[in-house]
Amino acid sequence: EVQLVESGGGLVQPGGSLRLSCAVSGFTVGSTYMSWVRQAPGKGLEWVSVIYSGGSTFYADAVKGRFTISRDTSQNTLFLQMNSLRAEDTAFYYCARHKPKAALDIWGQGTMVTVSS
């Protein structure tokens, strides 16, 4: 079964760091584009970052220089390292698989990140 399961969310102080994980099953994490998408409470969807099958990475302007997307094919897992966190980073974070480039056909259940003192 194709499935994505996020973990690693929680409460962190402004300026702190957090690492999100997305465990992939049913396909290989390196075989397709994978993205992180976030949703602030009561708000819409915001694309955060993508890693291409070839390894290239891209980021939304709001997180560039602070967040790093990566993957580990031996663990079949996608990661999002989030540094210098701000209150405006508070959101549900979803990992998603691309079909094959533009649309996101498989989503995880999400993990909540709260940045607050």
Add this chain to the structure above:
Amino acid sequence: EIVLTQSPATLSLSPGERATLSCGASQSVSSSYLAWYQQKPGLAPRLLIYDASSRATGIPDRFSGSGSGTDFTLTISRLEPEDSAVYYCQQYGSSRWTFGQGTKVEIK
């Protein structure tokens, strides 16, 4: 960055009625790079339409997508109570993905 604007913000219709949701782009979008999603409260988004008009796996045929260039439409031909949700359009371009702000569909 291409900005997507969805209208209306909220749509309130009765079961069996037709819903027409619009998505306008600030620049031309390739039809291959336009998708629609449904999101119900507390759940992750679900892909409905990709390549502007292709239904994703398991999506009922009452959902259809159309359009090109800067104007795209999601149509729900006969509303069912379970179609109550927020619907988002999304585009890809220049290694960036953007979403519209969403249209909330309420079933009377």
